[in-house]
Amino acid sequence: MFERFLNWRMNYVVVLAVIVFAIPLVMENPFYYDMATQIAIIAATVVGLNLLVGYAGQISLGHAGFYGIGAYFSAIATTTYGWPPLLAMIVAAAVVGLVAYIVGRPILKLKGHYLSMATLAVGFIIAIIINNEGQMTGGPDGMPVAPFSLFGWELSSFGLYSFFGMAVPGHVAWYLVMAVILLIAVILAQNIIDSPLGRALRSIHGSEIAARTVGVDTARYKSLVFVISAIYASVMGSIFAHFSGFITPAIASFDYSIVLITMVVLGGMASPMGVILGAVALKLLPQFLAGFQEYETAVFGFILMATMIFMPKGFYPTAVNFVRGKLRKSGGEA
C-alpha cells in the first residue's frame, strides 16, 4: 500500500494538498495569508515556466512579459471597459497564447545564448509598451484594478464570506481559492509531463538532434510548450492583478523575469515541488531579511551563490536524493 503510494506519479500532489490546507493552522494574522496567496500565485507561474525550462530545456528570459500582458489585459478590460473578470482572463490567455505562438515559432529555432537574447528582447518590448502607453496602462506609475468577481459575487481580501455556514474572512477565502488553483496547475502540469508531449519534451532536452531523428517534430513541440507556459503566466498575471488591486510595469520587467527563472533554478529544475519551494524561498526571504536592511542584498546573493555551489540541482532534488540515499543505506543494513 505504502509502496504503491511511493511509486505513484501523483504522490507529491497529495503531500502538497496536505501542506497547503494545513498551513492555515499555523498562520497567525492576515498578513501571512496575504503572503501565502502571493506565493501560491507565483508558484503556479513557475510550475508553468518549469515545463519550458526544466523539461524542454529551453530558456525564457522574458516570461514576466507574458505575466504582465495577462495582468494589464485583465486590468484594462475590467477596470476601464467593465468586462467580467473571468471573460477578461480567458481572452487575455488567448491573446497571450497567440502572441507566444507568433513570436515562439521563429525564436525557438535559436539555441543557447541566442534563444536567451531573443526571449529577453520579447520581454523588454512588452515592458516598454506597457511603460509608454500611459493612456491605457497608467504608464510607469501603474493603474488600479477592480476586485475579482463572478456572477455578481465579489472576492475581496477585506470582505467576509460564509462557506457552508462558517464565517470565512476575505483573506482566508483568497488563500483557499489560490490553494485550489495551485493544485489544479500542478496536476495539469504533471499530466502534460506524463503525456506524449512531455516525453517528446524530455527527448528534446536530452538531445534535439536525436529527438528529430526518431521522428519528434521538435519545432512544433517547442512552440507548443512555449505557448502553454506563457498561458500559465498570463492567467496568474490576471489573478495577481485582481488580488493586488494595483499593478505597475515592474511586474513585466526584466528583473521579474530573472526572479522567475531563479525560482526554477534554485528550487530544482524539472521538479514541480522543487520550483514551488523556490517560489516560497524567494518570496519569503525579503520579508525575513527586512530586519537587516543594509545587508539584505549581500545575504540574498550569498544564499543564491551557496545554493548554486553546493546544491547545483536545486533545493528539492538535492534534499530528496539525500533522504533516498539515507533510506537505502538503512535498508541495506537491515
Place this chain on the structure above:
Amino acid sequence: MAKKSLMRRVGVLAATLTTSLLVSAQAAEPIKIGSFLSVTGPASFLGDPELKTLEMYVEKINEDGGVLGRQLELIHYDDVGNASSARNFAGRLIRSDQVDIIVGGSTTGATMAAVPLVEQAGMPFISLAGAVTIVDPVKKWVFKTPQSDRMAAERILWDMKRRGFDKIGLISGTGGFGASGRKQTLAVAEEYGIEVVADETYSPSDSDMTAQLTNIRNTDGVDAVLNFGFGQGPAIVTKNYAALDIQLPFYQSHGVASDSFLELAGGAAEGLRLPASPLLVPESLPEGDPQKPVVQAYKEAYEAHWDSSVSTFGGYAYDGLMLAVQAIEAAGSTDKEAVREELENIMGYVGVTGIYNMGPDDHNGLTPESFRILEVQGGDWVLVE
C-alpha cells in the same frame, strides 16, 4: 508603633504598585507610526532623507515626552523603489504590525500600490509622493504632503506668463515623474494661455538629449523651454542645453530642487529657474514670512544631527510626521476614524513645504503659491519674487 509602620508599608506598597501599573500600561502602548520608504535603490535620494528625518524627529518627540503622554515607535521597511514590495510592506504594517498611522511612500508608484490596502483597511495614510493622482480624486484615507506636479506646472507657467512667454518647448523624461509632469503641463497650459509648440521626451537612462533639444531649437517661435524629470536626466539636459548655446530662458521642475543637482550640472545651470520649497533658501526668506522659523529650525536640526545637507524630500517627511502628530493630539486618541477626521480638519499648519489647509475635498492642503520661484545665480539658489 509597629502597627503604624506596617500600615505605612502597605500604603507605600500599594502606591508603588498603582504607579508602576500605570507606568507600565503607558509604556506598553507606544503609538506606532508605520513607514515604507525607498531608502535604497533608484529612488534612494527621496527615501534616505525621509527616513533620516523620521528617525530624528521620532527620537526628539520621545525625548520631549511623546504624544498624549505615550512614546512614539517608528516601524519602518525599505521597499527598494519597487511598488510590489511597497504593497507587501504596507500590508505587513496594517495587518501584522498593526500600526496606528502610516507616513511613507516615497514614489507615486509605491504610494498608489498601497492605496487599495489602506482604503479597505481604513488606515490613515500620509504619502510623501508627488503626483496629483494620489489625492485627485480624493480618497477617504489618503493624504499627501508634497505639492502635486500639477501645482508645479501651474507655478512655472504662471512665472512664464508673468515674463510674457506664450509659446514653449517641453522636454520630459518618460519615467513616472516626467510622464505625469508632462501630462499635467499639457493639461494646464491652456488655462494660462500658453501653447506647447514642441513636445519631446527622453528615457531616464539616456545619456545625451542633444537631438531632442535641437528639435526644440529649430521649432519656430519658442519663447522658453521647460524640462520635467528627475534623477540624472535633467542634469544632462541642462549640460546639453548649455553646450548647444540655446539662448532661450530655461525652466526645470521641482524634481531637481536639491544641491546635488547644482553639483551635477555645474556652470551649465546658470540662469535657469524652477519652483521649489523655501527650504533651499531659508536665509533669503523675508522676515515675517511665517515659514521662515520652521524652515530654519528644520534645516539646522537636520544638518547638525546627520552632518549632511538638507533636502526638500526630507521636508515632506517632516511635514507628514508633524501632521500625523497634530491629528493624533487633536483626536485625543489613536482611533483611526477620529485621526482621519482631524487630519481633514487641519487648518493653517505651517510646515517646511508650505502652509496646509486640509478639507474634505482637499487632502493635500497646499496651493501653487507655496512653491517659490528660484533662479540659479553664481552657482547658488536665489529667490525671485
